[in-house]
Amino acid sequence: MMDPLLPLCGKRLLTRSKYAPIYTPKCHRLKGHEGKCKEFPFLRELEKSHFRVAQKIKRDSIMTTGAAWKSDDAGPNRILRCVMLEDDLTLKRFGLNMAMLKPGIVAKLRDKAASYDDCVRVAIALTVKAYNMKSAPLASQKLATYFEATGFTLEPNSTFCEICRLPLDFRLFRNARRGKAEIETCHKDPRLHTPENVGFAHRECNIAQGPKTLDEFYSWIRGILQRAGRL
Amino acid sequence: MMDPLLPLCGKRLLTRSKYAPIYTPKCHRLKGHEGKCKEFPFLRELEKSHFRVAQKIKRDSIMTTGAAWKSDDAGPNRILRCVMLEDDLTLKRFGLNMAMLKPGIVAKLRDKAASYDDCVRVAIALTVKAYNMKSAPLASQKLATYFEATGFTLEPNSTFCEICRLPLDFRLFRNARRGKAEIETCHKDPRLHTPENVGFAHRECNIAQGPKTLDEFYSWIRGILQRAGRL
Numbered sequence: 001m002m003d004p005l006l007p008l009c010g011k012r013l014l015t016r017s018k019y020a021p022i023y024t025p026k027c028h029r030l031k032g033h034e035g036k037c038k039e040f041p042f043l044r045e046l047e048k049s050h051f052r053v054a055q056k057i058k059r060d061s062i063m064t065t066g067a068a069w070k071s072d073d074a075g076p077n078r079i080l081r082c083v084m085l086e087d088d089l090t091l092k093r094f095g096l097n098m099a100m101l102k103p104g105i106v107a108k109l110r111d112k113a114a115s116y117d118d119c120v121r122v123a124i125a126l127t128v129k130a131y132n133m134k135s136a137p138l139a140s141q142k143l144a145t146y147f148e149a150t151g152f153t154l155e156p157n158s159t160f161c162e163i164c165r166l167p168l169d170f171r172l173f174r175n176a177r178r179g180k181a182e183i184e185t186c187h188k189d190p191r192l193h194t195p196e197n198v199g200f201a202h203r204e205c206n207i208a209q210g211p212k213t214l215d216e217f218y219s220w221i222r223g224i225l226q227r228a229g230r231l
Numbered sequence: 232m233m234d235p236l237l238p239l240c241g242k243r244l245l246t247r248s249k250y251a252p253i254y255t256p257k258c259h260r261l262k263g264h265e266g267k268c269k270e271f272p273f274l275r276e277l278e279k280s281h282f283r284v285a286q287k288i289k290r291d292s293i294m295t296t297g298a299a300w301k302s303d304d305a306g307p308n309r310i311l312r313c314v315m316l317e318d319d320l321t322l323k324r325f326g327l328n329m330a331m332l333k334p335g336i337v338a339k340l341r342d343k344a345a346s347y348d349d350c351v352r353v354a355i356a357l358t359v360k361a362y363n364m365k366s367a368p369l370a371s372q373k374l375a376t377y378f379e380a381t382g383f384t385l386e387p388n389s390t391f392c393e394i395c396r397l398p399l400d401f402r403l404f405r406n407a408r409r410g411k412a413e414i415e416t417c418h419k420d421p422r423l424h425t426p427e428n429v430g431f432a433h434r435e436c437n438i439a440q441g442p443k444t445l446d447e448f449y450s451w452i453r454g455i456l457q458r459a460g461r462l
Binding site for chain 2: 207
C-alpha cells in the first residue's frame with residue numbers, strides 16, 4: 001500500500017488549538033494545488049451532503065474515543081490522539097495530569113495514541129469506505145481522482161462490517177440510538193490506528209468485540225459455540 | 232420444577248415504599264416459622280459475609296436494570312419490576328408519566344416487568360447459584376435445608392456462565408470496573424424474569440449477548456464465524 005500522504009501538499013496550517021506547540025495540522029490537498037490550503041479536502045463533499053457523517057469520520061480519526069462516564073478520574077472525554085503520544089511531563093504542562101487518572105484509564109488513552117499523519121491516513125481510508133457503502137452518495141469526479149492519487153479506489157457496495165462481514169448500508173449512519181449511530185468506527189486491533197486496521201462495523205458487532213482484537217474475538221466466540229454444543 | 236414459594240409463610244409485610252398500594256412485600260421464611268417475618272431470609276448469611284453480593288442479587292431480582300444515562304426522557308434509573316406491570320394511568324398517579332418517555336424506553340421498561348412472586352423466585356434461584364460457584368462461602372445447614380424445601384440443591388462448583396459455559400468463580404463478584412462487577416445477572420430470554428431463565432454471566436458475555444435471546448446470540452455468532460471463514 002502506498003503512503004496516502006505522499007502526493008499531498010503537507011504545508012503546515014495555523015491552529016488555535018491549545019495544543020498548537022505539539023500538534024501541527026497540515027494541508028492535505030494535492031501537491032501543487034491552487035487556492036487555499038485545507039486540512040480535510042476529501043471530506044468537503046460529505047460535509048455538504050451528510051454533515052454528521054463527515055464530522056464523525058473526522059472525530060473518530062483524530063480524537064480518542066470518549067470516556068463513557070464523567071468523573072474526575074475518568075479522564076478527558078475526547079482528546080487528540082497525537083497529543084496522547086506525548087510524555088506525562090509534557091501533558092502536565094497542558095493541564096492534563098495523567099498521574100491523577102486510574103491506571104486503566106491511562107492505559108486506554110495511551111492505547112489510542114497515534115501520530116497526526118496516521119490519523120489523516122485513517123480519515124482518508126474511512127471516507128473511501130463510507131463512499132463504498134451501499135446507498136452512499138456519489139463522489140464527484142474530482143474527488144474520485146483525489147482518492148486514486150492517494151492510493152484508494154472507489155468501488156460501490158464493497159464496504160462490509162469488519163466484524164460480521166455483512167454489507168454496510170450508508171443509511172445506517174442516520175439511525176441513532178441514544179445519540180449513537182448504528183455504524184461505528186472499529187479497529188481489528190484496538191491498539192493500532194492505521195488505515196489497514198481501521199474500518200466500519202455495526203454498533204452491536206463493535207460492542208460484542210469489545211477490547212479484544214478481531215482474531216481474539218473470533219476465537220472467543222468459537223469457544224462459546226463449542227462449549228454450548230452449537231458448533 | 233416445584234414452586235419455590237409454596238412452602239413459604241407468605242404473610243404480607245408493611246412497607247414504606249411509595250408504591251405500597253400496588254406492591255406488597257411478603258415474608259419468605261418457611262411456613263410455621265418462629266419469630267419475626269422476613270422478606271429475604273435466604274440472603275441473610277450472604278448479607279453478613281458479602282453484603283454487596285447480597286444487595287446485587289436482591290436488586291437485580293426485584294428492580295429493572297437502570298438507564299445507562301441520565302436525561303428527562305431516559306426514564307427511571309431503577310424501578311420495581313412489579314410496578315412496571317401496572318397500566319399507564321396507574322403509573323401516572325405515582326408520578327411516572329410513561330407518555331413522556333421515548334417508545335424504545337417504554338418497551339424496555341415493559342419488557343422487564345415481572346410479578347413480585349417471580350422476582351422472589353428469581354432471588355432464591357440466584358442465591359443458590361451464587362453459593363454453587365467456585366470459591367463461594369459455605370451455606371449453613373439451616374440455609375441448605377431452606378433451599379431444599381424450596382426445591383433447590385446446593386452443589387458446589389456447578390454454576391457456569393449461562394452464555395459462555397465456563398465455570399464462574401464467586402471471587403469475580405469482587406472485581407469491579409467502573410463500579411460494575413465482572414459477574415452480571417443475565418437472562419436467556421431478556422424478556423422473561425423467571426428462575427429457569429435467569430442466571431449469572433461474565434460481564435463481557437452479557438454485553439456481547441445484548442438484547443438478543445441466548446439462542447439468537449448463538450445463531451448470530453455462528454453466522455459471523457461462517458462469513459469470516461472461521462467455522
